[in-house]
Amino acid sequence: MNLGSFYSDHAKYEDALKSTNDALTLFRELGDKANQALCLSNLGSIRFYMRSFQDALNYYQQAYQIWEKLKLTDEMAESLHNLAETNVYLGQYDTAMTQFLKALEIRRNRGDQSGVAANFSSLGALYAEQGKYGSALSALQESLKDYQQANDHTWFMLWQCAVPGGPLE
Numbered sequence: 699m700n701l702g703s704f705y706s707d708h709a710k711y712e713d714a715l716k717s718t719n720d721a722l723t724l725f726r727e728l729g730d731k732a733n734q735a736l737c738l739s740n741l742g743s744i745r746f747y748m749r750s751f752q753d754a755l756n757y758y759q760q761a762y763q764i765w766e767k768l769k770l771t772d773e774m775a776e777s778l779h780n781l782a783e784t785n786v787y788l789g790q791y792d793t794a795m796t797q798f799l800k801a802l803e804i805r806r807n808r809g810d811q812s813g814v815a816a817n818f819s820s821l822g823a824l825y826a827e828q829g830k831y832g833s834a835l836s837a838l839q840e841s842l843k844d845y846q847q848a849n850d851h852t853w854f855m856l857w858q859c860a861v862p863g864g865p866l867e
Contacts, residue, residue, distance in 0.1 A: 714744045735764035739777060746784055754784045775804040775813060779820065786824055794824055811848030815841045 722737035742757030762777035782797035798821050805813035818841035825834035 711744055711748050715741065718744065731764050731768060732770070735761040735768070735770075735773065738764070739773075739780065742780060742784075746780075746787075751784050751787050755781060755788075758784065771804050771808055772810065772813075775801040775808070775810070778804070779813075779817065782824075783820060786820075786827065791824060791828055795821075798824065811844055812850045815844035815848060815850065817841075818844060 725733040738761040742754045745754040765773040778801035782794040785794035802817040822838035
């Protein structure tokens with residue numbers, strides 16, 4: 699499975715698909731549901747990078763269903779976020795909004811401040827895509843606040859560089 703990630707990271711998508719499918723087959727034979735879901739999620743990401751969004755949705759949905767059965771809420775939130783991001787690319791904004799909000803709720807309940815921030819950042823991008831600039835700004839400001847509260851310095855520094863009045867101005 700790590701080999702599949704390596705190939706994907708280096709844009710060798712066909713090799714990544716083969717390696718990840720091989721791992722998926724092995725984990726199915728072993729009955730390892732959690733690693734099956736991880737492989738399915740990775741296959742979704744590979745397909746997303748290949749711009750095969752319908753395939754990505756299929757894999758992300760399969761992963762989500764396994765995570766849900768296993769009651770692994772962090773992974774459920776990540777799958778919902780992936781589904782939502784993919785639906786944005788497909789122009790399915792209402793579906794994406796529902797998925798982002800469901801992931802946001804899970805992450806809030808889990809106390810995952812960085813995950814909450816990431817969700818607000820994605821919501822901001824979705825609102826901007828829809829031309830809802832006031833809502834986009836509010837969501838992005840909430841994202842920044844949450845990154846600060848989470849002490850997530852990497853994202854906070856990126857925000858500081860990207861917003862008006864940040865250190866690069």
